[in-house]
Amino acid sequence: MNNPLSSASRRALRALSIAYFVQATGALCVAGSLPAISAAWHLSDAQSARLLSLFGLTFALAAPLVQVFFGHHRRRQLVLTGMVLFGLGAFAFALAPAYPGLIAARVIMGIGAGFIGPVLVALGAELVQEPQRGQAIARVLLGVSLASLAGIPLAAWIASLWGAKALFALTGGVSLLSGLHILLTVPANGAGQRIRFTELTQVLREGQYLTAFLVVFFITSGVYSFYAFIAPVVRDTYAGGSHAVSSALAVLGVAGVLRNLTVSRVAVRYSAEKLLMAGMMLLLADMLLLVLLPALLGGLLVALLFWAFATDLLWPSQQRRIVEIASARHRGIALALTSAFMFAGIGFGSAVASWIYPLMGFNGLIAVSALFILLALLSLRASEQRRKPAAAACCRGEA
Missing domain, CATH: 1.20.1250.20 (MFS general substrate transporter like domains)
Structure with missing residues (x-):
């Protein structure tokens, strides 16, 4: 039986998919932008790669702890918090004067991602009725696929053309705009579940x-x-x-x-x-x-x-x-x-x-x-x- 999504649900799911695209691209763009990052802050490639490591390890700790301490809050609130932290972390990265500032910025981005990634799919699933949940989840996860297809190569191109600072400033701006998009299109009903x-x-x-x-x-x-x-x-x-x-x-x-x-x-x-x-x-x-x-x-x-x-x-x-x-x-x-x-x-x-x-x-x-x-x-x-x-x-x- 065909269960088409309403126009409001499609808009909300599109906003969540865009958020996933932004998070995945911002998280992994370091891999394609190592030369630009190294050149902008006079680092070795190994130092630049450790910024990817730091993000991954921060996310690994933050994701379950967010569910333990904040999982009972409304899921939209968690995602909005994460998008703001992620965006501010990206701005801090672009403005960092030296390597310690870059480290702090990636930690902030990792914590922000810990609020976003584990919650987006659950939030998308709760926006629709049970028969439509598979379709809703697929729409949300499309953002991850598009990040691999276009986001990460585009980020590498932007970094090579305009520099790593411009790339992360752009990431910060898009993150905040994505959060605003969610605020305007995704309803706030439905609480989370504390672990x-x-x-x-x-x-x-x-x-x-x-x-x-x-x-x-x-x-x-x-x-x-x-x-x-x-x-x-x-x-x-x-x-x-x-x-x-x-x-x-x-x-x-x-x-x-x-x-x-x-x-x-x-x-x-x-x-x-x-x-x-x-x-x-x-x-x-x-x-x-x-x-x-x-x-x-x-x-x-x-x-x-x-x-x-x-x-x-x-x-x-x-x-x-x-x-x-x-x-x-x-x-x-x-x-x-x-x-x-x-x-x-x-x-x-x-x-x-x-x-x-x-x-x-x-x-x-x-x-x-x-x-x-x-x-x-x-x-x-x-x-x-x-x-x-x-x-x-x-x-x-x-x-």
Whole structure:
């Protein structure tokens, strides 16, 4: 049965999708803008990459703590608070006189994102009736896909053309405008749900959850230990300029959106575990391909097509697997912790890369990325071993 969304719901969901686009672009644009950031503040690429790490680790801590201390407030209020903090952090970044100011600004942006990311989907879902929730969630998540497709390549281009300070000033302005858009179009009805700290620790103590979260952590560490240095890699290994960096990021974004169509069909036929295994094996094969191929920009772009396909297998499969593992009572907590572990992986992976790349260059990045993916495979195996006894115990309890 077709359940069309009302015009008011479409406007509200569009505002939330734009907010997700702004947050995702502002969070990850550092990766494509490393040379511009380094030039503007006279930093090394490693120092600039640590700003991505700092954001990821701040978000990882903020996201669950926001739910513990502020989760009972109205969700629109949380998102508006986050958009203001995110925007002010971006302005502070643009105006920072030196590296300590940049660090403080990224912490503020990370805290702001902790109010936004975990809440947007839930807020979008509560704006519509039950039959329309799948459609509503898809509309909200479109902002993340568009950030990969257009936002991050566009940010890299703006940074190369006008400089990193202009990029972050623009990010701050757009963040505040996005918050105003939400204020004018998204109704304030519907309170959130507070998560108790004891519930967080209870979930983390359970082996089947912790090993599943480690799968998420090591995958994102592996992906972002390479992605964080995509701009220096294009410059140093493939002799490409700023336009080549934008092209590489655009290939990742376009390929990711197109591959989503294939992945959604494959997900119907195969389990989350099989798709995770396939995605990780494809990533490892692609890393080997990058090492063996001549250092030609065209070869890198082809390899990035496979990279995008592999990561598109991984991201939704991780979320699906967490939903399947979690009990109804712990599902919300488990998904919040999944986001936390994901951004912790982004922070940790890019931090390791900032140490490895100056010492070992391109091959060092590939080696550490492959190591993280192997650890994710081991975590997946451990998670499956712990999951089976838990499932059997659950079945005995129902019997």
